[in-house]
Amino acid sequence: MADTPLMKQYKEIKSNFEDSILFFRLGDFYEMFFEDAVKASRELGLTLTSRNKEKNVDIPLAGVPFHSADSYITKLVSKGYKVAICEQTEDPKMAKGIVKREVVKIITPGTVVDVEALDAKSNNYLMSILKIENKLGIAYIDITTGEFKVTEVEKDDDFVKLFNEINKIEPKEVLVTEDFYGEIKEKLDDFLQKNDSVVTFVNKVRDSAKYLMDYFEIVSLESYGIKDKKGIIGAAAMALDYAATMQVEHELTVEKIEFVNISNYAEINAITSRNLELLKNQREKTIYGSLLWVLDECKTSMGTRLLKRFINNPLLNVDKIRKRQEDVQYFIDNILIREDLREKLENIYDLERLLGKIIFGSENGKDLTALKKTIKSAVEIMKILGNTDFFKDIDANILFECYKIIDDSINEDAPFSVREGGIIKSGYNAELDEIRNIMNSGKDFLLDIEQREREATGIRNMKIKFNKVFGYFIEITKANLDMVPEHYIRKQTLSNSERYITPELKKYEDTIINSKAKIEDLEYHLFKEISGKLKEHRKILSELAERLAYIDVMVSFAVSAIENDYAKPEMNEEYSFEIEGGRHPVVEKLIGRTDYVSNDTVFTEKESFVVLTGPNMSGKSTYMKQIALISIMAQIGSFVPAKKANLSIIDKYLTRIGASDDILTGQSTFMVEMSEVSNILNNATEKSLIILDEVGRGTSTTDGVSIATAISMYIHDKIGAKTVFATHYHELTDLENKFAHIVNYRIEVDEKQGKVMFLRNIVKGGADKSYGIEVAKLAGLPKEILVESKKILKRLEQKKELIERTVDVHQLSLFGGNSELENDFQEFENESANDFENTESNQFYTEKLVQVEEEKESLLEIVNKIENYDVNNVTPMDAIKFLFELKQEIKKEN
Incomplete structure (x- = not known):
């Protein structure tokens, strides 16, 4: 049987978007057919029905109202689906034959523009990767903020450096060529599964350099620092072309390419980030109990997103660290300014994403009102910081101009919809005011008709009503039907009433409806015109967003330092690394400052390797982690939980903590442990910090001692990195007498009258007992088991x-x-x-x-x-x- 014209149109459009679920606009609904309907029904819980049953053609069908489609689209995209939005591109009333339709955008996990559906405190990155010889170009873009960054890493064994970046950036969608995917499939699939991300195969962009120069309207890529970096250029073109293709009807928010030189930042791989719980805790995978949880006193979403990037990328440049420290110190010293700023920052909306929506064309009246309030608060902040360089080169006059554009035109209570009027203020546009007057007088005339008809008919409860199906009508109850005049025209019969129209009522209905349509069209046109004016100032608004986010983070550091009694660390470029009275920032916040036992840490060229012994539950792991966390905090510009600290720069944070099987790859606990240690030994330098916790326990004691000893010797002789090795193998304490730079430390234990107390003090010397039975007692094991254990x-x-x-x-x-x-x-x-x-x-x-x-x-x-x-x-x-x-x-x- 031949397809209907509508179904023929659907199939033709769908054939170009086979990898997407097609949302096909039919009136007030988006409809899905065939396999798309089955998938949507399953994933969204929609009722699955059929079309053309009467013609014995069973076409699966599911649909959602267009006004609530965003939530359904978001659910599908979050499950890894692509969604193609097919709109009616002409007025159905004006159409001759089938209404024209076309796909106006494709939404994928990496190209979501509905910011309400995204985590406000996290970026939504689309990443592309391109291998050129032994270089890997990486580009990542957040189209909701316009952030577009690129970097480059060397290809190494097992793509360790590449996946360090992938795990740091946490993209929602990864673009690769199909042949390169084969090289990284196992590790990439593991990442995708753990992070609810997807991979998409794309082709290289022909003449990538020209593509980028044409897009940014420049004659050379030299200004971006990527002129000769083929991998980066190719990856950037892939990401930009894909994003532009997905958003057919919208302009992208990207203004520039920012080259990130990873050699400027300390390396933190995914294992270390997880072990140290930098951004989320290991158990629930939430922010609670992480370093971010401790430091995030930010008042804006922009600030929190920037803080995350800081934590992932500790600085290596001492001067840049000191500049951040100076800014933090300024806000510590100036309490009135600090508190005033925190109050003003609370009124700052997400300027990055507001600006993104304006450039993208998805803004509404409330967005512009939020922008106006943000500009107002930003100008007040600029006045507070008038004697500083925080807003250097930001022209307040341009900001005031943007404020005035919105204030003169947009109603404070503007609705979300930009198609139904009510956005533009009275007095802004003469033509709009005139049409509104006609419409308002028409409404008054309707009230006059209602009053006259009541008097003429004697029907006192007569009412003139309106709905979208019948327009304006006169409703009369059944009890008064004998009083209805002959010139009334019946339109609808209800159980308790009848609905009528009159020629006069129909005439004024046309006037009012036409006026309403004209108002809605004109308001939409004016609204887009206003947005266009604001778009002209997007560069300064983007710069303003960056400055506000930075100030928010610096104030957050200041508040954390004051509330938690943090000290300003001294930074040096030597080997010396000293912490006096150091504390674990997270544990301290959880249990309280007074209950936490602080400890010193000293690394020198003479004593660079610490063998740490002591019983379980005595605080070894906490102590080791606090060393790394204090160093990371220092290198992002924060003050640190210590009485004082003088720290050398760490270039890589490398940890092996805990034991677990890798079920996905079929690796045992010991194999996982050895793989991680191998990565540490292959990548560590003299400037690295290595944390090893109970390495070797995944095998027999003899093998474990042998391996732990050999690892210690290798680090001592070949690398020279600052190292803390916590172990139950007391044999390792003998290394102090054989190697010049190894020193023993232990957790102090107080043992009196058969009772053991873990003092959590770190003191020199090796432990001679493990106190395993005492730990079991603290854990609450039955007394009978403890007695037997001692025997x-x-x-x-x-x-x-x-x-x-x-x-x-x-x-x-x-x-x-x-x-x-x-x-x-x-x-x-x-x-x-x-x-x-x-x-x-x-x-x-x-x-x-x-x-x-x-x-x-x-x-x-x-x-x-x-x-x-x-x-x-x-x-x-x-x-x-x-x-x-x-x-x-x-x-x-x-």
Whole structure:
């Protein structure tokens, strides 16, 4: 059966947007057909119906009202779908045949422009990546703010540097060529899944440099600092072209390209960001309990977004850090200015996104009113800071002009819709005022008609009403129908009344409706004209937004410093790194300043590697993290939780904390641990800070100690980075005596009358006990288990000592007996048997004692083999084979 003209039009349009759900405008609804209808019904909970059932053609159908479509579109996009918006491009009343329709925009996760649907405190980035030889060009754009940045990284093993940037930027949509996707598929898919992001395949833009120069109307890319950077140029063109293609009917908000030189910032990879909980906590993935939570005293969304970028990108330049510190100090010292600013900043709307909507063409009357209020507050802030350089080169006269444009024209209570009138003030436009007068007089005339008809008919409760279907009509109740004049024309019958019109009423209805349509059209035209005038000043408004965001962050740092008793850190370009009375900023805020035990930290060229020992729950991890957090806070310009600090610049923050399997890649805890440590060792420099927590615990104790020792030696000898290595392997404390720059520290423990208290003080020296049973007691384990644990611990320690003595004695007298040692073994067996009255425990330890005896014999056999092996008469290969056999024998015994 042949398609109807409408369905033929639909299929033709849909064929060009196969990868999108097509919202097809039909009157007051967006309709979806076929597979699109099925998907939308499933994802949005819409009723799925059918079209053309009477013709035995079952076409799935689902629809949403056009005025509430944004919320449905947002839901689909958040689930990773693209949505193509197909509008009626001509007035249905004027159409000859089928109404013309075309797709006016495509909304994807990276090109959402409905700012109400976005997180106000986060950017919504679209990212593109292009590989040219061994360089990776990266571009990322937030079309709601106009921010467009580019950078470049070297291609390295496993694309570590690339994914450092991806995890920092957190794009909602990633553009890549299909061939390059194959190289990064596993890691990119992992990121996409964890961040609810999508990947889109695109082609390179032909002559990318020309494309960019044409777009920005410039003759060279040199002014952007990317003239010879082919990867960046290609990636930038890909992102810009894609965004422009998605937003067919709108102008993009992008004004410039900003080149970000990543060598100006310290490196924080995704693992470190997660371990240190910089932007969100590890458990709920929310801001609560993160460094951002502590520092974010910002009053504007722009400020919070900038603060996030600061935390992700600590500065390496000491002068720039000191400039931020000076600005923070200014707001600390000037309390009246600080409090006045905080009050004014509360009245600042999201200027970046307001400006984006104006440039984009999606603004409404309330947006312009918000812009006016923002400009007013901004000018007041400029006056408060008149003696500073915060607003250098910002022309207040232009801001006043923008304010006046809005104040003269836009009603304070302007509606959200720009198509229904009520936006423009009376007195702004003479033609509009004249049409309004006609319409208002027409309304008065309707009231006059109503009064005259009541008197003429005697129907006192007669009313003139209006709806969109019938227009104006006279409603008369059933009780008064016998009084209706003959010239009344019946339009509708209801259960309790009848509706009529008269020739006179119809005439004035036409006048009023025509006037209303003229008013709506003229107001829309005037509104866009006003927006156009504001758009001419977008550069200064964009600069104003940047300055306000920066001031908001600096004031936020000042408030945090005052409320939390932070100190201004000194910054140096040497190796020295000293913190006096340091505290963990998050833990301190959670438990209270008075309950937190502060600690010192010192790194020098002489003592650069700390082996930290102490029981679980004693504060080792908190202490290590606080060192990194204090350093990061210092390098973003914040004051720090310490009595005082003199810190060297850290170029990379590298951490291995915690243990977990990587289910997605099928890697065990130990494999994940070793992969992360490998990344640290391959990327660390002398200027890096390395935090290692219990490395090696994912395997056997022997292997773990060996690996932990080798890692420590490598960092000490080959890298020289500032390092804190927390461990339960007390064997590592021996390294202090063998390596010049390794020093032992421990968590101080107070042990009195069998009770243990963790003092959380960091003192020099290594711990000699793990206090595991005491920790179990604090955790609330049943008393019976604790008693049994102590007995077991005592036996195991005695067993270890006896085996060690067995080996030592045998080395002194290989074939000689030792009656004292044999007596000790017998005493050990007797004590163990008497120690446990419980039958099952007794049986368990009987078995263990047999095992001890067997292990003793096995050790003697192995030592005997080694003693009798003639190393002078074997080849290297024979020796290796012998060692391998011994290793296999030991494994078998264990």
